[in-house]
């Protein structure tokens with residue numbers, strides 16, 4: 001099937017903007033989810049913490065294009081300098097609502113159309129910090145817990161969708177220079193490579209996996 005479009009959440013800056021640019025460079029019509037500051041006809045207002053906003057954004061794309069072929073759940077926040085024993089749980093709840101439930105809301109909104117089309121690619125932008133196997137430091141505890149949960153969401157969605165033509169995978173972009181990680185050495189375009197690869201997988205591509213630099217990463 002000819003892939004026509006993609007929705008990228010948090011696409012106004014950082015990694016999301018780089019993912020959107022790379023997909024557009026492949027001739028895919030990209031809808032850029034932005035919380036505010038809609039600037040172009042293909043910006044769509046989308047706050048992943050707001051269920052009505054998610055529903056309205058997906059309805060708008062369906063009205064325009066008839067389907068959503070690719071969803072990249074990129075929008076994310078971190079709790080930064082917290083320690084697990086003393087973490088502010090209201091902050092943790094916001095991180096959870098964005099990184100886990102936000103991705104889940106968006107997936108639920110696009111999945112009926114993807115199932116009907118027999119085609120879909122969902123990429124959850126996770127993090128190496130969410131790898132249980134590598135979780136030997138206490139930093140950014142709410143972020144780590146949320147990305148481990150996002151990985152679990154990836155697995156259960158992929159299990160449910162086996163055989164439907166919808167592939168669901170998680171990606172670690174590596175440590176990427178953005179507002180979230182200003183001192184990182186990797187540029188956004190390099191960080192976008194694995195999410196974009198997963199967003200454009202062929203029909204026999206993997207599902208239910210966790211990848212960094214296009215290679216499987218320990219859960």
Ligand SMILES: NC(=O)c1ccc[n+]([C@@H]2O[C@H](COP(=O)([O-])OP(=O)(O)OC[C@H]3O[C@@H](n4cnc5c(N)ncnc54)[C@H](OP(=O)(O)O)[C@@H]3O)[C@@H](O)[C@H]2O)c1
Nearest residue numbers: 010014015035047048074075076127175176178179180181
């Ligand atoms: N940078 C890294 O080293 C790194 C490493 C591993 C994983 N990641 C992941 O990569 C993704 C992008 O991060 P980044 O580095 O590009 O960070 P960033 O520069 O801080 O950008 C975060 C993006 O998420 C959006 N966002 C936050 N809350 C949102 C909400 N409720 N609804 C919609 N959009 C929301 C932001 O929109 P606003 O502009 O409106 O705030 C912004 O576009 C995140 O999921 C992050 O966890 C990053």
